Amino acid sequence: MGSTGEGIGRRDLIKRSVALGLISVPTMSFLSACASGGEDTSTKGPDKGAVTKENPFGVAKGGKLDVVVFKGGFGDDYAKAWEAAFDKKWGTTSSHLGTQEIAAKLQARFNGGNPPDVIDDSGAQQIKVDVLAKGGQLAELTQVLDAPSLDDPAKKVRDMLLPGTVEQGTQGGKFVALYYVYTVFGLWYSGKLFKEKGWAEPKTWDEFLDICTKAKAAGIGGLAHQGKFPYYINVVIMDLIAKKGGLEAMKAIDNLEPNAFEGNPAALAAVEAVYEVVEKDLLMAGTNGLTHTESQTAWNQYKAAFIPSGSWLENEQLKQTPEDFDMKFLPVPTLADSKLPFEAIRAGAGEPFIVPEKAANKAGGLEFLRSMLSREWSTIFAQQANSLTVVKDGVDPNVKLRPGTASAVTAVKAAGSNTFSYLYPDWYSEMDTEIQNASNELMAKRIQPKEWIKRAQAAVDKAAKDPNAKNNHRS
């Protein structure tokens, strides 16, 4: 090739130019993408409407509203329904984009100064909220909190929210993100199966084991779990600890205390309780190696009585769930002498909605968020996405919800202020991973509860040396 003294042969020339083309084409687009930042397109917003009590942000009638939502486990039908309602009320024209690639679609728009008006900034490819907040890209949403609620103009929007919503969306002292989807964690079962077998909802761990035993005798697995992701079984273990030992036990773990696990009788009792399921052979066959969809689908096929998960479960399994399955939520049953009642649940909010500071129709975006916090829109979400929102009693009792969501609503009401939420998974991912590994070994019967405690404490002690540990503390 080319060694016969003729210089570059024709064929090589073609080959090389093709290779060059292959490299340069994507490079060029990359370069041009970079070049788009900086310039201020100075998009002029529509004329402002008059600020009144009904229109606290001064939304102009007949403007445009640009909405981008993460199209993940909740789909995006709810957002389309919202936009239709918004357009009807304000005479606006909404443009809708449902996507999983939030960062790819929006980074350039933020840099170019023409971001959308409302964004559900969620999913694996979200743009980190703290990064946006630090860059001054987010509108402060405190004005939404202080605006009158649509349901009861005598009250402010902030009075309609479940506790914790404002704290969660606050960055550097400013409330900038509305975490909208309220998630509860616990166990789930089929109402139909339980009715058929004449089993009652277990409230204590002994009752729970009893049903697992009966299930096993009937040829059904007792507890299924998403073995490939020990995250889920950790919900059971950690909730048992929090319920038995109270909020102090939970905070000790989050605050990396030297006796968070070791020397904490509540922790040992909780792990031993879960291990009893393994030892008595009450797990669904093979569940330790299954993914979340595999095990949840097996559970939907009545191969197991219980499965742990968050309240996204119903929507996630929509297609696999038989019509008459009658999905039911169950708070993790309590051990003897627990400090928290059976009704207590782990709960927290997800899916941050934001309004960009440079949004063309910022008033429209803020009004959109205010509407989201009305009972009407919250009900739309519960119906379309089969999940709860951060709006207190946010679902119209006359509306028929899917059974799983309905039972979660009941559980949230029953729990009242008895909710708790671990922070260590967000603060210390390495520690979380190590505890998950230990749980996987426990469920596979390769280690004993005492060894689990030892490993979990070692993970805590290791995290305590993390430089981040100085910044994180809860009281």
Added chain:
Amino acid sequence: MSQVAQGKGRIGFIAGFLFLPLALYLTFVIWPYIQTFGYSFTNWSGQSPTFDFVGLDNYAALMKDEVFRGALWHNLLLLVFVPTVTILLALFFAFMVNVGGRSGAGGVRGVRGSSVYKIVYFFPQVLSLAILAVLFGAVYRSDEGGLLNGFLTKLGLVDPAHPVEWLNQPNLVVWCLLLVVVWHGVGFYLVLFSAAMQSVPKDIYEAALLDGAGRAQTFLKVTLPLLWDSVQTSAVYLGIAAMDMFVLVSTMTSGQFGGGPDHHSEVMATVLMRNFLYFGKSGYACAMGVVMLVLTMILSIVTLRATRRERIEF
């Protein structure tokens, strides 16, 4: 145009084509390597532009990191077994498909139906690693729904209440993964070796046959020496693949970026990714990257040196 002018024009022409690719290569390949090297001496978190210089701390921590050492051990295991098993199987099949048949006098050909085999063997290579992971996920599934478990249960070898949790067994998981890689690779190397075998003149084989060589002798004394270049290249490629293994391990095994159960299938790339993207220890992860780069380079050089032989011309 004079000779000289033509020569000059040609150099400009060549330089024009070489400059841009070289510049791109330097910017997008070499420069990141240098950056990685630099970051490996810092405590960069990967999430903020600020970091401190920590000297050799990351490398010192790496020496003590049991998870990384375990990962290195798995990579070495794979390094020994992936190339050996794949190449041996591929050579055997290629030989049978091309030369192994015996029919008629002096005929050098493959076993019956060899053209079909060649195509069938190549099938796995067409599949992307992602599909492969899904496919073998179904094979190794840990309940009765899994292909292996279903099969073994039917045969009565496995108790349906306690199926084998293939990828959740500390001492099975690496071998399960090895099988996938070999299954995937054999077809490609079979075709590669077939092509090499076909370029060997038939008279050599005929001569061997006339001298009364059996299949084994023909293979060892004739085929293998003539294929040595291909085998050597394959070994390097497979060795590099064994040093990586990221896609399969991260999608098929449990844990963030795979490596489970309890680090028993960890490879260097999975530990690296977890530290880089999940634990926020990017500087530490860069140190791992440097170690991987050095190991891979040593591996390539050693393989090429150790397998160097006299070239046989034909």
